[in-house]
Amino acid sequence: MELRKIFFGLAFSGVIFMSDIAMAQVQPPQEPDDIALNTDAFQDSFYEALKQKGIENYDRAVISLEKCLQLQPNNPVIFFELGKNYLKLKQYAKAYEYFDKAAQLDPKNRWYLQGMYDVCYETKDYNKAITIVEKLIPFKADYREDLLSLYMTTQQFDKALDLINQLNDEIGKSEIRDNYKAQILQDAKYQGPEKANLIAQIKKNPKEESNYISLIFLYSESNQEEKAMEVAKQLEKEIPTSDWAQVSLFKFHLNNGEGDAAVKAMNQVLESKKIDGKIKHRILNEFLIFAIDKPQYDAALEKAIGYFSNDNTVEVPKELGKFYQNKKMWDKAARYYAIQLDNHPDDVEAAMLLLQAYTEKGDFSALATKADGLLELFPLQPQFYYYSGLAHNQRKEFKKAKDALEAGLEYLVGDTDLEINMNIQLGEAYNGLGDQKKKEQYFLKAEKLIQQQKKK
The missing domain is CATH 1.25.40.10 (Tetratricopeptide repeat domain)
Structure with a gap:
């Protein structure tokens, strides 16, 4: 410091x-x-x-x-x-x-x-330094910033908070003072005076958005949600274009089951360049939980996901797919894995998850089409050969299944579970082709591998 x-x-x-x-x-x-x-x-x-x-x-x-x-x-x-x-x-x-x-x-x-x-x-004698800096301030007002740093170092947070508010009022805010204030307000005993200060600042300058935001945050932190909503509504009234007002109003609408109003607030927030990405992700997650059993909001959810298409920090469609997969809602899981692959065609994990979703929902036509397409892009991935063989077997296209599975075995290294499943599917393919000898050969290989696993 x-x-x-x-x-x-x-x-x-x-x-x-x-x-x-x-x-x-x-x-x-x-x-x-x-x-x-x-x-x-x-x-x-x-x-x-x-x-x-x-x-x-x-x-x-x-x-x-x-x-x-x-x-x-x-x-x-x-x-x-x-x-x-x-x-x-x-x-x-x-x-x-x-x-x-x-x-x-x-x-x-x-x-x-x-x-x-x-x-x-x-000599780190900061208390004595305070006395000297107080004498220096009449010579140059910039020394007040030094005094503030000394108050923080000596943990005189009440004096620091007063000085921060004074400096903010006289010369405007600064990042370092904002950080100091955030540190001080972690202690609840300083939140009361700061709320009073913010209320006074809002009355003095009702068009200053940042004071509303800070007051909403303090009320939310102290579980005074009704007061937070009052401030958010006041902000929306004074500054109708405020994106930050919609952050709080979104939560208010969700809690009251006002889905359409929540969607409107959410879209404004997601479109905003002022709102931090973490807040946007939180809002999307909250809306997802709200809309999970409400298919009338599927279109709104997909539109919301579109706002994150260029976000490299979190792959939102894939995370949504996993969310629905954990709920065993395979249709929706497959839909969002497909969106992820449209945005990121080289995402092997999303491809695997999509093929598994098609398998769980029994859509073997989609599984066959997707697995065969992926083999053209990733010819060295044995899992894709397995899903192709599985799909073609289910469609009674046994020759295609056999060819895919035998090709896949050539790329299989060190994955015993996959090897067992591929041998079982090869047995099914040869059974469909009427070759009982080959059928028994592959079923026996699978059984042998299962027994070896049990001994480990």
Whole structure:
């Protein structure tokens, strides 16, 4: 977490600044020659200090600065430079002491306070850093972001939340502040004040969509669904084009059995480019559960699936197929596996699932057509030969079944279950062809493999 902003200045500028102050120091009356000697000695030592600091000889820089301090003991620039060198030497107590002395001599110079802030950051003394940053804010309002980070680090979440809302109101929201707020609001004790803040913000600016969304989320998180719905309806009234209003209204319509209204809300959400994909998937899943025993919504469900055709994160048609397969609703499972293959013809898993769905529903005509077509695309997949043989056997096309199954055995490696089933189907094919000898041969092979499996 970045807790501070580090500011740099040109070393030469510092020299000029120092020289001006040095020349302005009130000195006791001296002879002209003494003044010249003192000024020359001071400048020589100071330039030497800058040179040594520039080549990272910080201890030598300190020696030169101490000579300067003997000549001008009340010069804040010298204390500041000593602080910087001691900070580089990681002698933090001395660094802080010298920055503090500089700030006492010149309270209007924010760089001296910044030096103290740097020490607190390095030593992780964040509570002391808060005190210093509060003094820096009058110099530059950007330090409020540093203060917010410090409040988060020290877990002063009530102060952090107040400051977040203040900054959001004055300069607009930011991603990091949104993340801070989300972290704070995980604790329910801060949700009440935030709800009040959001209600006030909505009254102040009823066309700001994000405040409604945040308030709906908080009400939903605290199981205040009725209030969440009220806010969603208010959002829809104030901003009729709001897609986010439909996210909440969709759930409201489902809970009330208002299927047509839910479909309308769902379609608006799925079309939206503002709504996150995870929310869209959740809405589709909720509608699927609602519509599973309502065939009048099949067309709406298929339209909804179409919105995910270019979504590579989740293969929605295949997942829907699996959902219906688990319910043993083979017609619908086959329909969605077919849609998946239309979108992704190289999806071998979806192809296997579709062939199994055709088998379970007893549609051997579709099974034969699909399996034979897949063999042209995937001639090395023995499972497709099996489904082709099975389908042709059921259609009493025994010659086609035999040819497919015998070809498939050539590609079979290490799948005993499939080998058993292919031998059984070959036995059925030869039985249909009237070759009893071959029939018994393949049935015996299958039986032998079954017995071998039992021994393992």
